Amino acid sequence: MSRIHVSTTINGDDVDYLCEAGDTLLDVLRDQLDLTGSKEGCASGDCGACTVRLDGRLVCACLVLGAEAEGRSVETIEGMAEGEELHPLQRNFINKAALQCGICTPGILVAAKDLLERNPDPTEEEVRYWLAGNLCRCTGYDKIIRTVLETAAEMRGAA
Amino acid sequence: MAKDEFQSRQFKVVGTRVPRPDGLDKVTGRARYGADMTAPGMLFGFCLRSPHAHARIRAIDTSAAEAMKGVKAVVTRADFTVTPQDQGTRDILDNVMAGAKALYDGHTVAAVAATSRSVALAALKAIKVDYEVLPHVTDVDEAMKPEAPVLHEGRQQESVPEGYSQNVLARSQYGHGDVEAGFAKADLIVERSFKTAATHQGYIEPHACLASMGNDGQGDLWCCTQGHYMVRNTCSAIMGMEAGRLKVTASEIGGGFGGKTTVFLEPVALMLSKKSGKPVKMTMAREEVLRASGPTASTSIDIKIGMTKDGKITAAQGDFRYQNGCFYAMNGALGAMCGFAPYHLENVETVGWEVVTNRPKAAAYRAPGAPMAAFAVESVIDEMAKELGLDPIELRLKNAADEGTKSAYGPTYPAIGLKATLEAAKAHPHWSAPLGPNQGRGVACGFWFNFGGDTCVSLMINPDGTVSLSEGNPDIGGSRASMSMMAAEELGIPYEQVRTVIADTATLGQNEVTDGSRVTFAVGLATIKAARHAIEIMKARAAQLWGIAPEAVEWVDGAAQPAGPNAGKFPPMTLKEIAETASNTGGPIAGHFEVNAEGAGVSFGTHIADTEVDPETGAVKVLRYTVFQDAGKAVHPDYVEGQLQGGAVQGIGWALNEEYIYGEDGTLQNAGYLDYRIPVASDLPMIDPVILEIPNPGHPYGVRGVGETGIVPPLATLANAVSRAAGVRLTSLPMSPPKVLAAIKAKG
Ligand code: FES
Numbered sequence: 001m002s003r004i005h006v007s008t009t010i011n012g013d014d015v016d017y018l019c020e021a022g023d024t025l026l027d028v029l030r031d032q033l034d035l036t037g038s039k040e041g042c043a044s045g046d047c048g049a050c051t052v053r054l055d056g057r058l059v060c061a062c063l064v065l066g067a068e069a070e071g072r073s074v075e076t077i078e079g080m081a082e083g084e085e086l087h088p089l090q091r092n093f094i095n096k097a098a099l100q101c102g103i104c105t106p107g108i109l110v111a112a113k114d115l116l117e118r119n120p121d122p123t124e125e126e127v128r129y130w131l132a133g134n135l136c137r138c139t140g141y142d143k144i145i146r147t148v149l150e151t152a153a154e155m156r157g158a159a
Numbered sequence: 160m161a162k163d164e165f166q167s168r169q170f171k172v173v174g175t176r177v178p179r180p181d182g183l184d185k186v187t188g189r190a191r192y193g194a195d196m197t198a199p200g201m202l203f204g205f206c207l208r209s210p211h212a213h214a215r216i217r218a219i220d221t222s223a224a225e226a227m228k229g230v231k232a233v234v235t236r237a238d239f240t241v242t243p244q245d246q247g248t249r250d251i252l253d254n255v256m257a258g259a260k261a262l263y264d265g266h267t268v269a270a271v272a273a274t275s276r277s278v279a280l281a282a283l284k285a286i287k288v289d290y291e292v293l294p295h296v297t298d299v300d301e302a303m304k305p306e307a308p309v310l311h312e313g314r315q316q317e318s319v320p321e322g323y324s325q326n327v328l329a330r331s332q333y334g335h336g337d338v339e340a341g342f343a344k345a346d347l348i349v350e351r352s353f354k355t356a357a358t359h360q361g362y363i364e365p366h367a368c369l370a371s372m373g374n375d376g377q378g379d380l381w382c383c384t385q386g387h388y389m390v391r392n393t394c395s396a397i398m399g400m401e402a403g404r405l406k407v408t409a410s411e412i413g414g415g416f417g418g419k420t421t422v423f424l425e426p427v428a429l430m431l432s433k434k435s436g437k438p439v440k441m442t443m444a445r446e447e448v449l450r451a452s453g454p455t456a457s458t459s460i461d462i463k464i465g466m467t468k469d470g471k472i473t474a475a476q477g478d479f480r481y482q483n484g485c486f487y488a489m490n491g492a493l494g495a496m497c498g499f500a501p502y503h504l505e506n507v508e509t510v511g512w513e514v515v516t517n518r519p520k521a522a523a524y525r526a527p528g529a530p531m532a533a534f535a536v537e538s539v540i541d542e543m544a545k546e547l548g549l550d551p552i553e554l555r556l557k558n559a560a561d562e563g564t565k566s567a568y569g570p571t572y573p574a575i576g577l578k579a580t581l582e583a584a585k586a587h588p589h590w591s592a593p594l595g596p597n598q599g600r601g602v603a604c605g606f607w608f609n610f611g612g613d614t615c616v617s618l619m620i621n622p623d624g625t626v627s628l629s630e631g632n633p634d635i636g637g638s639r640a641s642m643s644m645m646a647a648e649e650l651g652i653p654y655e656q657v658r659t660v661i662a663d664t665a666t667l668g669q670n671e672v673t674d675g676s677r678v679t680f681a682v683g684l685a686t687i688k689a690a691r692h693a694i695e696i697m698k699a700r701a702a703q704l705w706g707i708a709p710e711a712v713e714w715v716d717g718a719a720q721p722a723g724p725n726a727g728k729f730p731p732m733t734l735k736e737i738a739e740t741a742s743n744t745g746g747p748i749a750g751h752f753e754v755n756a757e758g759a760g761v762s763f764g765t766h767i768a769d770t771e772v773d774p775e776t777g778a779v780k781v782l783r784y785t786v787f788q789d790a791g792k793a794v795h796p797d798y799v800e801g802q803l804q805g806g807a808v809q810g811i812g813w814a815l816n817e818e819y820i821y822g823e824d825g826t827l828q829n830a831g832y833l834d835y836r837i838p839v840a841s842d843l844p845m846i847d848p849v850i851l852e853i854p855n856p857g858h859p860y861g862v863r864g865v866g867e868t869g870i871v872p873p874l875a876t877l878a879n880a881v882s883r884a885a886g887v888r889l890t891s892l893p894m895s896p897p898k899v900l901a902a903i904k905a906k907g
């Protein structure tokens with residue numbers, strides 16, 4: 001099968017890859033680039049475990065073709081920490097027990113970071129609706145929602 | 160052994176909220192789950208699945224698939240030439256690769272390994288299966304009728320009376336006293352029937368594994384599982400190899416809830432690897448997860464309770480009919496045992512039925528069998544409380560089981576925490592908060608056995624005084640942190656000084672699956688005992704250096720010291736100091752402990768929920784939710800709370816939305832997260848967890864398992880809340896908007 005050559009930017013680095021026409025961005029990230037932090041829970045856009053940012057917009061990587069990343073910029077969970085320095089959401093997810101099994105965590109962190117960049121002071125309801133596309137089966141969401149709200153307060157300097 | 164038993168103490172580490180050791184990997188995407196592993200030269204494996212609910216497989220032609228470029232192996236049942244000795248393992252083999260018949264929509268009939276995903280998927284299409292479609296049955300009551308299509312001949316146990324279909328595999332009975340005499344004393348008798356739909360565990364991580372079989376007869380397997388020893392034992396039996404030749408490593412696990420206590424892909428991947436001579440990776444798509452793994456039983460239950468005017472139960476009876484999918488499981492028996500377990504009853508009789516249908520083989524789901532039974536029993540109790548004008552918590556307190564109660568399933572309880580959860584619920588502001596129009600409040604209790612089982616732990620004192628702890632149970636929600644905490648507590652050292660890892664099957668002895676809420680209890684117990692073992696050795700080393708008897712040394716705050724003035728005058732010797740000199744005092748120091756842990760300590764919880772029902776649409780909104788549960792001792796309170804919250808929300812999904820929907824043709828109609836809808840963040844309020852601590856007499860720190868009980872009360876709690884809000888009793892789950900609306904309309 002002939003393959004498509006793609007030049008893109010992932011977490012700030014230039015990356016080239018070859019993919020089949022039917023490969024999703026999630027397939028490419030996971031199977032070719034070994035960026036397995038983005039998870040596949042459904043491959044149909046229903047669980048959010050594969051959430052990444054494409055040119056600054058949240059997308060399900062399972063609903064984007066690998067070929068569509070040409071010339072664009074992809075941000076994944078692997079790029080969230082600045083070197084050794086965790087993002088406050090990452091730090092607080094650990095300290096406030098906002099994960100149990102952790103399979104939903106990368107997608108939720110990417111989505112929550114995007115929320116706080118757009119809206120530094122969200123209400124509980126806004127957080128709940130923003131994250132409604134990210135399924136978590138372990139936590140009942142309580143500690144996740146609290147941690148996002150508390151991190152927002154901390155980042156605003158209010159806590 | 161007296162030492163095993165609970166002793167009250169001041170904790171330093173246990174009960175704190177420390178960061179978990181695997182946290183960094185999990186927030187940065189570094190953690191490796193089932194599908195995140197690769198091997199050089201790896202092939203991609205996929206299953207071909209039956210599109211029919213019930214069909215005889217006349218022939219399978221794999222020649223076209225085998226001839227395709229890049230296809231390295233095709234397997235069917237014909238490749239599995241070994242017949243496992245026990246029926247349970249034979250059922251598992253029949254489930255992972257269909258034999259003479261496909262028994263459900265999604266049943267694997269063949270599998271392919273190829274050099275790429277796209278080639279493998281194309282090869283599946285090239286396999287020709289000649290099916291003879293047979294009549295099917297998916298409903299439990301239908302399957303019990305003598306005229307129902309039969310799945311298996313000759314598997315019915317002697318416990319089943321005449322007149323039932325061969326689909327009824329077993330009947331079990333529990334109870335004591337004389338129910339007829341009890342009903343004769345009742346002022347009020349209520350008899351109701353209930354139905355619950357099958358639901359899926361819904362873990363976000365689909366099943367995945369990477370198998371490598373060499374032609375030297377040795378194998379390696381990486382997989383997401385709740386028990387890699389179970390995987391090793393099951394797969395080696397199916398492959399006809401000695402257990403010691405198969406090494407299984409548990410990946411990080413993305414949720415299980417009971418659904419990963421068996422195997423699905425693993426034996427198939429091993430066979431594909433054996434046949435191709437290459438490592439084979441297999442992952443399930445979500446659709447396959449729903450069609451062919453899990454789910455739980457669907458049920459049909461009759462409950463009859465007699466009560467005096469002042470709310471004393473005089474007799475209780477239950478008939479629990481569970482369909483377990485296409486093979487035997489004991490969910491009906493578990494339901495029959497659990498339903499009335501919260502109550503002190505003079506006269507009780509329950510019957511459990513195990514029925515097979517053309518659905519995937521049921522897997523455990525968090526307190527398997529219990530939530531549906533509690534739904535039925537607690538609904539009737541709520542209805543009777545309403546009818547008699549009694550407070551539902553008071554009524555439960557009046558009948559609540561306590562220490563010394565002979566349980567409905569037989570044993571007599573030691574110290575238990577049911578009354579404590581009810582008292583806490585009664586005193587909580589939630590119970591007395593005002594309600595608005597169309598709102599209703601429900602309360603219900605739940606019970607789960609908890610379990611101990613085979614457990615091994617090794618605890619190494621490293622030369623620099625750090626401690627490495629090896630345990631054999633996958634960490635599904637923070638158990639590595641809990642083990643490090645208990646080791647640190649017992650050794651008297653900081654939490655950060657201990658690192659806990661999950662050993663592979665070749666590194667540590669047999670460990671029971673992560674199930675039955677057993678890990679914090681049983682692995683914790685073994686950890687404490689392994690630490691005590693290491694302490695004994697360290698005391699002996701100090702004694703040797705001091706030239707005194709080992710009995711004259713005691714262990715205090717992480718150091719050996721002479722026990723009393725007569726033992727001699729030596730400054731305390733810390734764990735670190737003993738570790739650094741270990742090489743000169745006899746060699747490396749390690750403690751270990753192996754046990755079949757008993758004394759798990761039964762668990763109870765009480766939940767309160769407020770709901771609002773939209774009378775126009777039948778939609779239900781959960782407004783407020785509070786969980787009260789006895790944890791014995793909460794080792795890491797954050798993760799105990801997480802278990803209570805997660806269990807409650809799974810129960811909310813089961814009560815309100817989740818449902819396996821089968822079409823006329825017996826195929827699953829909603830095999831995706833869009834149509835099989837689990838609760839999302841915007842559906843829910845905060846879930847308020849209240850932890851009670853009534854020490855378990857069978858654990859040194861008083862720990863009880865907490866993982867499962869949280870899912871037992873919510874079905875009933877929600878049903879009671881919705882019934883009170885809607886003014887009509889809901890008896891069928893899920894309480895989806897059309898059902899609630901129909902019930903409201905029917906009452907007029
Ligand atoms: S895997 Fe992309 S949304 Fe589920």
Ligand code: FES
Nearest residue numbers: 100101136137138
């Ligand atoms: S922590 Fe397991 S799915 Fe969210």
